[in-house]
Amino acid sequence: xxETLVIIKPDGVRxxxxxxxxxxFERRGFEIKAMKQTVLEEAVVMEHYAHxxxxxxxxxxxxxxxxxxxxxMILEAEHGIASVRQMVGATNPQEALPGxxxxxxxxxxxxxxxxxxxxxxxxEIEIKRFFG
Ligand SMILES: Nc1ncnc2c1ncn2[C@@H]1O[C@H](COP(=O)(O)OP(=O)(O)OP(=O)(O)O)[C@@H](O)[C@H]1O
Numbered sequence: 001x002x003e004t005l006v007i008i009k010p011d012g013v014r015x016x017x018x019x020x021x022x023x024x025f026e027r028r029g030f031e032i033k034a035m036k037q038t039v040l041e042e043a044v045v046m047e048h049y050a051h052x053x054x055x056x057x058x059x060x061x062x063x064x065x066x067x068x069x070x071x072x073m074i075l076e077a078e079h080g081i082a083s084v085r086q087m088v089g090a091t092n093p094q095e096a097l098p099g100x101x102x103x104x105x106x107x108x109x110x111x112x113x114x115x116x117x118x119x120x121x122x123x124e125i126e127i128k129r130f131f132g
Pocket of ligand 1: 110
């Protein structure tokens with residue numbers, strides 16, 4: 001079993017897609033190990049997206065992530081990390097495959113509905129970051 005960290009971003013919460021997104025994970029067999037709705041601290045988001053520090057859209061991403069409540073979840077399943085990433089789809093919703101969460105609910109890269117850990121090392125760090 002593998003745990004992964006998922007964040008439904010402010011645009012996902014604003015368009016009331018939380019229930020439908022959670023239902024997708026439950027149908028796929030994921031267990032919800034923890035879940036909370038919160039408004040993220042700017043410092044936490046800056047740390048989370050530190051790899052984008054030099055990008056021109058860094059400030060935009062940080063402000064977007066603190067622009068409203070998010071829903072953080074720890075999900076668990078066999079091969080959970082890859083499985084969630086597959087369901088989430090490509091970073092740019094315009095390029096995401098039909099049927100993925102970002103294709104179905106997203107608009108542009110800066111408003112792409114959901115984050116999911118991309119490897120076991122990231123999942124471990126992110127679970128600690130968002131759930132202590
Ligand atoms: N070209 C872009 N313009 C605006 N925002 C972007 C762009 N590229 C990435 N982002 C934002 O930065 C976030 C992190 O980018 P990253 O390259 O780590 O992609 P990701 O791993 O698919 O996304 P996430 O870390 O949110 O799951 C993206 O989810 C998106 O919100």
